[in-house]
Amino acid sequence: MPAPARFLVVLDADYTLIRNEVIELLADEAGRGAEVAAATEAAMRGEVDFADSLRSRVAALAGVPVEAFSRAIARIEPTPGVRVLIDAVHARGGVVGVVSGGFHEVLDTVAPDLGVDVWRANRLVVAEGALTGEVDGPIVDATAKADTLREWASAHGVPMPLTFAIGDGANDLRMMEAAGLGLAFNAKPAVRAAADLVVGPVDLAEVVPLLPR
Ligand SMILES: [Mg+2]
Numbered sequence: 001m002p003a004p005a006r007f008l009v010v011l012d013a014d015y016t017l018i019r020n021e022v023i024e025l026l027a028d029e030a031g032r033g034a035e036v037a038a039a040t041e042a043a044m045r046g047e048v049d050f051a052d053s054l055r056s057r058v059a060a061l062a063g064v065p066v067e068a069f070s071r072a073i074a075r076i077e078p079t080p081g082v083r084v085l086i087d088a089v090h091a092r093g094g095v096v097g098v099v100s101g102g103f104h105e106v107l108d109t110v111a112p113d114l115g116v117d118v119w120r121a122n123r124l125v126v127a128e129g130a131l132t133g134e135v136d137g138p139i140v141d142a143t144a145k146a147d148t149l150r151e152w153a154s155a156h157g158v159p160m161p162l163t164f165a166i167g168d169g170a171n172d173l174r175m176m177e178a179a180g181l182g183l184a185f186n187a188k189p190a191v192r193a194a195a196d197l198v199v200g201p202v203d204l205a206e207v208v209p210l211l212p213r
Pocket residue numbers: 012013014015016167168169
């Protein structure tokens with residue numbers, strides 16, 4: 001049973017926790033970065049079904065060797081202010097979660113390095129040292145992100161009004177609606193329009209004044 005917390009902050013990963021879209025870094029390895037970036041952009045604007053889009057984008061990764069994960073991790077840039085935010089959450093008795101439509105294979109290194117307490121993402125199928133182009137298990141889509149936020153709140157004894165969700169993409173909108181406060185961060189127009197609050201500067205330290213003291 002996880003320790004009780006005063007409040008819960010859940011961040012999206014790609015373009016929220018970090019200044020990259022990991023699937024694009026992996027697609028570069030297959031020479032399909034531009035094509036996958038365009039498909040990702042459409043998914044983040046909410047123009048296509050996220051799960052269908054993710055499956056077809058992951059199919060473009062077939063044949064990429066597993067060594068690509070460490071090269072992708074080396075290219076990741078944490079978002080400015082992320083350590084300030086995470087330290088502030090911990091200093092005030094809160095818990096930080098990350099829920100991602102991206103991949104455990106990268107987040108399992110990046111999230112603990114940044115001090116994230118709990119994280120969840122998709123898993124890629126690997127066979128004979130290379131990606132098969134398939135996702136393992138159910139896809140972390142908008143509904144799964146919202147369900148994860150509720151699950152973590154319950155596990156840590158945090159009432160829903162004391163939950164915060166921060167994201168940039170259309171697949172973050174459901175968790176932003178479910179949370180006590182939904183913050184659009186560096187977000188797409190549809191996400192800005194639906195958020196409780198819009199954080200304009202690409203600096204997660206801007207969120208600190210909104211946390212319980
Ligand atoms: Mg994102």
